[in-house]
């Protein structure tokens with residue numbers, strides 16, 4: 079089956095909601111570690127995929143998955159050690175108060191469940207989210223995703239706060255963190271005045287969709303204190319920022335010294351297998367259990383949790399948290415060096431192995447590149463043998479977020495490819 083034919087069949091059967099990353103859709107057929115191969119046999123360095131987070135087709139993971147699939151798969155109303163062991167291991171990686179783990183299949187389900195639990199516990203409906211954020215695709219969490227939900231249809235109970243963007247946003251300099259927190263505090267006060275006090279605030283501590291961003295000091299801690307003072311709960315959406323992605327700490331929120339009431343996680347948990355979870359305090363789970371209860375047919379099944387346990391074995395066994403810290407810092411340096419030579423790179427944003435290049439038409443005005451231009455640039459980078467994604471409030475940011483076993487030599491390959499692609503792009507203008 080040639081790629082053109084496959085593309086036509088895809089458009090016919092899957093319809094218009096699916097899109098491709100690049101100008102020419104890429105047909106991938108094999109993966110290993112940080113490498114991917116397309117249908118013509120060409121190899122690419124993967125700088126985008128955080129879901130197979132311990133590397134594509136890691137042998138430990140493949141073995142655990144296939145052994146469990148060949149033994150038993152069943153739902154969570156039976157006793158099975160895999161789910162319990164994974165729950166215990168995850169809880170052990172979090173502050174002691176976060177002691178209760180509930181399994182689901184996707185990040186969307188995890189956030190949906192956490193918001194439902196927060197609403198039951200507080201008896202309130204209000205929710206606070208960041209401008210441009212994405213928290214998932216259920217009806218509830220799509221409403222909580224200002225980057226994807228129509229602005230004119232935002233619910234009354236939603237408070238949208240500014241993204242703490244120290245490059246492109248309103249506030250910069252030493253006081254930016256406090257200024258963003260003050261602005262957010264005003265939004266929360268307005269919600270209360272309008273009769274919609276917040277049940278919860280969702281925070282993605284890499285601010286992926288409007289970023290990636292590294293928030294200024296005193297932002298998140300001040301904001302979390304504010305939520306606490308008005309009786310609202312904090313949901314750390316660690317779907318992107320958790321699982322060592324940012325280096326130095328297991329979870330993104332730890333970089334800001336805050337302690338959330340919920341941690342939701344997904345993408346990297348099952349190394350490509352659908353597996354996600356909500357971890358919260360027992361007191362909150364008790365209220366939910368009494369009022370509604372919860373069942374999820376697939377969430378935490380023995381095969382998914384075999385993958386989940388294998389992933390933790392690899393991350394801890396191969397010391398990937400340390401790898402990410404080292405290669406993340408190295409990648410940042412390489413990208414900053416690139417920014418010295420390409421004036422279209424307005425800022426290098428992000429942290430660890432989650433980096434962004436905010437592209438500007440003019441460094442003075444910071445006029446953003448269009449998402450159309452970014453598709454062209456991502457295509458050129460792919461032609462240079464490296465796969466990246468795009469992000470940002472205007473779709474102006476190149477996103478690099480490789481599997482965790484990404485080393486310094488891979489950072490060299492990635493930055494050289496971006497360098498060549500940007501040179502080619504400016505020659506095309």
Ligand code: PMP
Nearest residue numbers: 184185186212213214282317318
């Ligand atoms: N939260 C964040 C921060 C995300 O980036 C995403 C997915 N991109 C989700 C939640 C939803 O996860 P899923 O696609 O697994 O439902």
